[in-house]
Amino acid sequence: MRVRKWIVAAIAAFSLVTVLAAPLAGPHQLHLAELWRPGADNIDARIFWDIRLPRVCTSFLAGSALAAAGLAFQAMFRNPLATPFTLGVASGASLGACVYVGLGFTFTIFGFSGEIVGSFAGALLAVGLVYGVSRFKHGFTTGGMLLAGVAVSFFFSSLILLIQYMSDFTKSFNILRRLIGGIQVVGFDAAFELLPFVAGGVAVVISLSHELNLLLLGEDIATARGVNVARTRKIIFITVSLMVAGVVSVCGPIGFVGMMAPHIVRQLLGPDHRVLSLGAVAFGGGFLTLCDTLARTVIAPVEIPVGVITALLGGPFFLWLLMAGSSGRDVW
């Protein structure tokens, strides 16, 4: 227990330091004294307040949401490889956003942009397809589900390419952004748009800590202990779809954060979701912020899309998980 407290403190410190240090990193050296001096000509203040800080906030929120979403899926499907990205939910959300952009719609529903609504619909469609297909024949195997996820991912990505191919140049560029995740935001609008999805989604995932603990042990045990499995599953599907839709419509599909962050924290803190969910959310935020900081500084002034960085880290990580044991025993 003592050791665990130190690990919790270390994770919190990592996130805090990353968030505080990230806005200071970049090709333009900031002078701290300048930041609070008003004036339109103050370049340092403009870079800090309008570009770097909003970007750090956005990436932290996105990372937290992806970690919470991944954590929930991993527990529910009892497999660390089962995340919204690997199961095609992110592609679904991208497709939804592309359909919105490609067809040139502009509408808002209850104050939410049509893009987010489209992403949400796409994410739900993917969840429904993957889950439906893998459940279709009573035998519900993780392998089958991952394959269905890959198939749905490819299919949706092809549809996105098709829409892109048939679009004009502006739309086409706009759609390209949906294929590669990146956090190019200016000002706090994106962060504010993301905030309700992340705050709400994370709160739901944390409130389901007991249920996630029990689902991790299997549906039969969870049911026997009093979990309404069907209802919990629906809540998780909708919550994850909303979070992923929010992130995808702002940043595009950013892969592997939802797999790596919860898994690393699980290795450190153990499987109890009452602690794990908080740790994963904090670590996920810090982790994506760090990746995004790398993305914009490594070969500055040129930016690498952050999705490329996470995929470069995530690909080998995925393979390592796959080889670490298919029984799941070695993996948890």
Add this chain to the structure above:
Amino acid sequence: MAGVPVELKGFSLSIEDKLILAGIDLRVEQGEYVSIVGPNGAGKTTLLRCINRIVTGGSGEISVFGRPITQYSQRELARRVSYVPQLDGRALPFTAEQFVSLGRYPYLGPFSAPGEEDRRLVREIMAGTGVTELADRRLDTLSGGERQKVFIAAALAQGADLLLLDEPTSFLDYRHQVEVRRLLERLNRTEGKTVLAVTHNLNDAVASCHRVVALKAGVKVFDGGPAELVRRDKLEEIYDTTFILIGQPGSDIPLVRPGEAG
């Protein structure tokens, strides 16, 4: 709370057009220890899983403690009925103590941790089932027998009066078979738990229980005292194989052994 612990009236269940249980009538009284026996695929496990709604659907009625199970929320049902599944190789990343504490789920709110009272109860139950020294061990590092006792402790943490067990002594070594059987007998005889256990071990079943129910191809083919079941014609009718009965000193119920054909 009054009411018959388990009552099934004409319960039938089909899964994918295959009839699994056909018109089962079953009544388990307060404080009874009932064993369910029968060949593989007879529907024994499914019957247990229907009672606590792991398997849903079917026609006819299942009531626990005088109320149809469809009128309980899953959480309420878990406070009345607890369950020990069959031993299998699934990944169980929790420690024994964490796992037993999860049995308190039906009493916890969404953001609340188990309180002092819950923790005291968990310690008490773990001491009572002899698993205190396993508290910090991960479940998948335990032997089958140790694991089974932890599972029983976790089921007891649900605080339910009805205990459903799926092959509680299968796959255990002899010492643990005896320990688990004695534990179940004690829970039944001195702590007043009503027990409904699926088992393949006829000798075990008849030694512990008050009553045996036999299923064959989803149909109840026997319901009565152990002494009535342990007769060659009855057993051969249920299992479609021959048996040898060996009289044992100090007991009017003989030992059962599957015999060579002939």
